[in-house]
Amino acid sequence: MGLLVSIDNGGTLTDVCATDGMSTIHAKTITTPHDLTECFVKCLEALSEKISGEVDLPKLVGAIDYIRYSTTQGTNAIVQRKGPRIGLLTDDDALLSGAMNAAPALFEAFVGDCIRVVSPAAASSATSELVMAVSKLVSSGASRIVIAFSGAEAVAHEKAAKRALYRAFPRHLLGAVPLLFSTELTRIGTVEQRVWTSVVNAFLHPAMETFLYNAENKLREHRARKPLLIFRNDGNSTRVAKTVAIKTYSSGPQGGVVGGEVLLKHYGIPAAVSIDIGGTTTDIAVFDDATVAVADAGHIEGAPVSIPLSAVESIGAGGGSIIRAEGGEILVGPESVGSAPGPACFARGGTSATMTDAFLALGILDPHSYFGGRMVLDRERAARAIMAHVGDPLGLPLADAAEAMAAAYHGKIAATLKSWAGENPDATLLAFGGAGPMSACGVAEMAGLKTVLIPKFAAVFSAYGIAFSDIEHSYMAELVRDSDGAIARAKADLAEQARRGMLAEGFDLEECRLDYAVLTKNGSGYTRAKLNGQLDRANIETWLELRVTKPIDKIALGGTESSETRKATPSGIRKGTSDLPLFRLEELLPGDWHDGPCLVEEAFFTTHVRQGWRFVVSGNGDLFLKR
Structure with missing residues (x-):
């Protein structure tokens, strides 16, 4: 078995996880939104350095069996409305009204007034009316056009239109506008679902195609033996040339869902709720019988689509969420500082207060060990931002202001879980993402849960989950x-x-x-x-x-036991608003335990075990926290 590599490209950080079947290693790099190929390559370089002690991409790529990759680019493009103007051509006013009314804001952003309705006769006979309609859509600014006809003959009419339009607008001409025929993409579902599936796919396709083929070409330059595989939102993977753009939407959170299902089934935990906290959002999923519900026909930003989507809810609260005091209250997000300029403590020009700044001020984060020691944080800048935006407006000293920020932040996340947790008080909170372990106990307390599971690969857990796809x-x-x-x-x-x-x-x-x-x-x-x-x-x-x-080979899992056999000895003390015993996860053995308050840390995440909680290391190397 060769090396299996999985990469999850997030909005702030890009994670990589690799296994040879027996051992697993991981790394991170900062996402480069101006060129995602750059951070894709940097992830492989970081992996190469960890494996062989030097950057040797040809050697690494030659040892890889498969690379599975997911990206938030599609999700971010939709959220930010960054993409091509889509023209919509149909033969039915009712179809058009139904699509517009299903998601008015999204329709305005994607399509706007780039619409044309032709007569049913034009749709069925491919007359000059059809050709003129496409010409007008192109003239009005459409750079891609969706053709969606209605009725029982929709398939036949779209095939006839395809023949006529490609005669009038040959695809080999420079500047030819791509045409997407809705019944070729999907025939299942309501007509509104068919239209929206086609429009979203057309919106995502150009950027996804350009980037993914660039990434694949980079691998070819280093003599990759097999093509790049794209992890999709259904939990499985296909090569770039066989991937439909809409299937990349929300694929990153799906990696966490797959990893969560694997880990919960491994431990025999039926009821759980996960919080995947990144720099911008917290993704929340509910597991019943260790499985997340899937809607056969999901929704994207309110728009009905005919593809299955897991029930994952996102809220605007992450480590880079902007926190400020207004009217005597502390507000959290949804705006985020992203990777550039980042939190104030990154010293990259950011001046807003974030939860990362608060955790640094509280001593939960160490300025010299953050991001594996590759990024030194500036505590003074964090303190200034906290006081300017929270402490001074509320008349609080630094420590109290940082604690108040944490309470507001944890409260916002817990509010989304509280109703479900109230009905499932014995359920487990599964916490991952780079910022998840720091907040797990605080969120669990506010939601009313008593058990937390922190995976040993929490910081790269979506990439870890991708490694279980076929x-x-x-x-x-x-x-x-x-x-x-x-x-x-x-x-x-x-x-x-x-x-x-x-x-x-x-x-x-x-x-x-x-x-x-x-x-x-x-x-x-x-x-x-x-x-x-x-x-x-x-x-x-x-x-x-x-x-x-x-099927593809998977990561091997360790034992499921989590009994307490040895009280662990701290490796040091982290000084902050209070001194906290510090444990290194890689130095702990199965059965090691200790009471909070304390910290358990690895290169890319820190677990804050609060007062009244106890951690124990499982046979698989994961952390169970009990209240």
């Missing part, structure tokens, strides 16, 4: 209910598509697992059931789905 494709065929042998014909067609698809990935179908399911329309969504060989004759829209999976 290569997977899915294919769908509509079942004709009044036709004998519909299932057999659909299975044969899907199996042939799967054979060709996996061959493009470099695998024979015999190496893969095939899972069939029947999807039956249920309101605006679908119910999924295993294929039993039967198809009732009710006049309901039904599809056969084939998921074909090529």
